[in-house]
Amino acid sequence: MKKLILSILLVSCSLGVFAQDIDYARKVVKTLASPAFKGRGYAEKGDQIASAFIAGEFKKSGLLPLNGNSYFQDFDLSVNTFPGEVEVELNGKKLRAGADYLVEASSPPVQGRFQVITVDRALLNSVEKVLDLVEKAKDAFILLNDQANPSEEGPEEKKMISQAIEALKYDENLKFKGLIVCTSDKLTWTTLSFQTIRPVIVVNKKGLDPKSIQNITLNIDSRFIPKYTTRNVVGMLKGTSGSDSTLVISAHFDHLGLMGNKVYFPGANDNASGTAMLLSFVKEYARQPPKYNTVFLAFSGEEIGLLGSKAFVEHPLTDLKKIKFLVNFDLAGTGEEGIKVVNGSIFKAQFDRLTKLNQLDHLLPKVEIRGAACISDHCRFYEKGVPSFFIYTQGGIKAYHDIYDRPETLPLTEFSHYFQLMQRFFAGF
Template sequence: MSSHPFKIIFAIFSFLILSESISAQSLDYAREAVNILASDSLKGRGYVDNGDKLAADFIRSEFEKFGLQVFNGSFYQEFETSVNTFPDRQSVIVNGKELEAGKDYLLDPGSPSLKGSFDVMTVTADEILDNAKFVNKLRVSSGQLIAVLPFDKSNFSKEQNEQLNGVINFLKYHPQNPSKGTIILTNDKLTWAGSVRQHPKPTIIIHSDSLNGSLKSLKLDIKSSFIKKYQTQNVIGYVQGKNTDSTIVFIAHYDHLGKLGPQASFNGANDNASGTAMLLSLAKHYSENKPNYNTVFIAFGAEELGLIGSKYFTENPLFPLSEIKFLMNFDLAGTGDEGIQVVNGSVYRKQFDELVQINEELDLLPNIKIRGAACNSDHCMFDQQDVPGFYIYTLGGIQAYHDVYDRPETLPLTEFEDYFKLIVEFIDQL
């Protein structure tokens, strides 16, 4: 009996020493993984120059190195998607000055090709809201570009903003827009996306700070390539657990936005090389430390195109989804100055409270914020199949997101060690 307190103290001390070693190793490995996944050589992990395939091959090689097992003889689950791409050099010249892709301007991701010199007809928010005045302008816009001047949404009512958005969407996407294309002038941060469609007319989003004088004419050489059937892939492996009746699933999307011509690469260090690094770190850990349950690791493709990889997986699962005890989706794992946000925390309150308790006991992250359900990442496809799980992203720190500034050299991985430690302890206690 007298030795019992010493056993407890020794167990606690051993855990602290082990967890420090594990977390330090996880940070070193995560930094290495982010540097590779978000390097220029992986082409923004998009659909130009096989960026997605280069990233998938790196993840596959890591899974293989860790000794993960495969389903159906391969780490890959292949599927097809349509995608609009910009593999060639783009040119936007205003008043004799060539703008810089990604920093001065973006193209709407669904833009088709357009080449030539065009006059520009400007339109204000007030003119758009004056239906008669806007229709008259629209009628004489044939052969020109229509430029919507910057406006402050806070100066307009909810109904007016809805009308403005409706008209702007008409200009951007409707084939009956008589103009050659649309320019959106903005004072906001330039944020890009992907598209599975190609629209009838191009849209150029230009930051107003990049203009040298008034916008009266524009010289364009926009080149896009629409791929109707692009083959991409999910990357999947697993570790057999002590109990094979239930399954833990870790997921993260590895794809990003790729390139806007050779000039602009969207490398996606935080989104989502960081989450993929968390996935790989956990795969490495559980390959060395047998988990309590079968543990599956899924790196999803085509999340940025509309959760396509996860939709395909849940429609074509490699094991029964009913076996999943809990799922965790990692995205934007590279900061944490203000803690983490847990989507589905209020849906699975018992598990959320356990996560918070572990965090408080081990004094790890500064805050854990609760949120309800949200269909904003790959976990959503599992939510729709009644699979319990969390979607977690870090809060605070750098603001780079869906832009050319989200690069590995500026990603701090502020709370990655403690975040990793929290996840391992939470899963091991399930």
């Protein structure tokens, strides 16, 4: 009877910590994805606000700074930003930024009212037709009705049309005012390190007839910054073993920032959730120190080309050769369909151990394997010979690189089980 009571008490205590961890994670996601953090981009210094918050959490938990007395590692990047007004009207009717349209991230500033010339995809199936179209649209916007079903096109025609669309967007030798792309695809934004010659507006508005559009009115303030200083956040907790071997836990904190002064991209799942996982380990290991030295890397510049991790491996603040393993957390906010492990097939022994740990206590629905893919910050380390995983959750909400990736709709369904699994995985080194 005493053993049973003790067991129940232990479970109760465990559940108390369990609930506390998920509450902390939710608080971190809500904070990072709030309007005050400006989408954690490079307009209005959203990246600086976010990095300062993370450094504050590092300091609370007693992490050692690795860059002298600073948790920060500065580096420079180029970026096109949209800090001011972003307004679009079609036929005099105002569209909703982020919901009805996106301004392509490479677009220059533009103001004014312009004629619209509408074409369908089929008209772009030859160089001659494209050049003739551009000639007619010297002072106008071309509106591409891209809602047609590409499956009706043959492989060569599809390739030609895709190349034509890329040329209309980016080829500076083609002289016309701008491009509107009407699509039925989900509106997905990005951030880019360059500015092109013409604005591109991508529109997906229910009930809009592209052929009815005669004019477009624009007020778009974009500013290209050739040298913007941002920063990674780096700290370490010493292990109990006395070994100089190191484990690394990483996540990028940057997101897409602002598209105008009224619309921001919250980035709750991408990647406030991964940052919350990193900070949850900071908090846990401060309470119960790990066996090995553990370095925590919160990267800026991921969305614009894995630039924060690139800066770190080029100027490392810890010996890369002493890293036993790195795990990079990105998109950690769902999990209804389990997790996928990039580099799982490369480091098969570690992947097999992870799957066995999951099977032992049935923590996550699935642990799926994937090969090498240079799609997140682990890649820069893997290229330098560092054993590494990039893990992301699957299932749940589909919001991604849009205005709907918000904390209030991010379920964190399997976050606690995911944390427990990775805690056991790290303990096995």
